[in-house]
Amino acid sequence: MANVKLDNIKKSFGSVNVLKGIELDIKHGEFVVLLGPSGCGKSTLLRIIAGLEDQSSGSILIDDEIVDVMPPAKRGIAMVFQSYALYPHLTVAGNWGLGLKQAGEKTAEIERRTNEAARILDLHDLLDRKPSELSGGQRQRVAIGRAIVRKPDVFLFDEPLSNLDAALRSQVRVELARLHKDLKTTMIYVTHDQVEAMTLADRIVVMHDGIIQQVGTPRELYETPASLFVAGFIGSPKMNRIEGTSDGKNINLGKAGSVPLPAGQTVTGKVTLGLRPAGLRAVNAGSNACLEGTIILNEYLGRESYLHVELTDGSQIVVEVDTETRLESGEKIFLEVDPLAINLFDTASGARL
Secondary structure, eight states, X not given: OOOEEEEEEEXXXXXXXXXXXXXXXXXXXXXXXXXXXXXSSHHHHHHHHHTSSOOSEEEEEETTEEOTTSOGGGTTEEEEOSSOOOOTTSOHHHHHHHHHHHTTOOHHHHHHHHHHHHHHHTOGGGTTOOGGGSOHHHHHHHHHHHHHTTOOSEEEEESTTTTSOHHHHHHHHHHHHHHHHHHOOEEEEEESOHHHHHHHOSEEEEEETTEEEEEEOHHHHHHSXXXXXXXXXXXXXXXXXXXXXXXXXXXXXXGGBEXXXXXXXXXXXXXXXXXXXXXXXXXXXXXXXXXXXXXXXEEEOSSEEEEEEEETTSOEEEEEEETTOOOOTTOEEEEEEOGGGEEEEETTTOBBO
């Protein structure tokens, strides 16, 4: 295991600033996911940690040792890429053993590590097969096994599941979670898929435009997003956002309605109200209804339904209801807001209030 520290990492390609001062401490044995949209700098940051890319400034420390000038092979890391990058003419065992042979390991040690990786990944019966004889999920496990046999201090994963179909992604996700639990090794994982991030990470690092927006556990990011960007990126369906004006007691949403401020909040001025779909409840007209609208779609998903609602001001929100709630497109709906579900953001800066 190893701790990883990123000290003010910056990276520019010509006049384009890709990373703008990344500060991050990753603990021994932690599973950290770098999450963000395409172009946010997450893969570039991973390649810099691996030594495949040079930073413009700043330092990388692994176990408190600066590794900026170390070649990738000396950093104690192993990387699993988006493409499997397996040698087609070699068997599974051959793919795993090649790098160890080149490093001068003895045959007995290579065999021991190969058998250990096969046990961890449940690939004993496939060691003599070539990549063309394997499924996509099996090939990805072989790619992971190639990293395991190196006994690294830090595993790096660059969107390793993006080439798999939905069913295989779910299966390999479970295997990665089990792998981390078994190996207890530091893992840094890049993805743009929030489901992968939420299910795998001890902590998630949300990135946007070369800047860290927020670092926290999946629960922290979901329940208390630090900005409108994080609020919109974490959660599916994403958080509803409605602009309004607070007078210190209520949030006036214009024609859409009015929502009382939560206890203890005294903010005034322009705000953006953030509400998860589960933070709204369908009620009868005239009760505790804060919002009114018309259902434009009832999205039935088995255990729950998502109502797509157009409010009276023309804005649209999503409401989560149980499947016993029988509401159809075109019907009027009245909504009560759970005060504990209210998130308030500064409309101009997007920062959480």
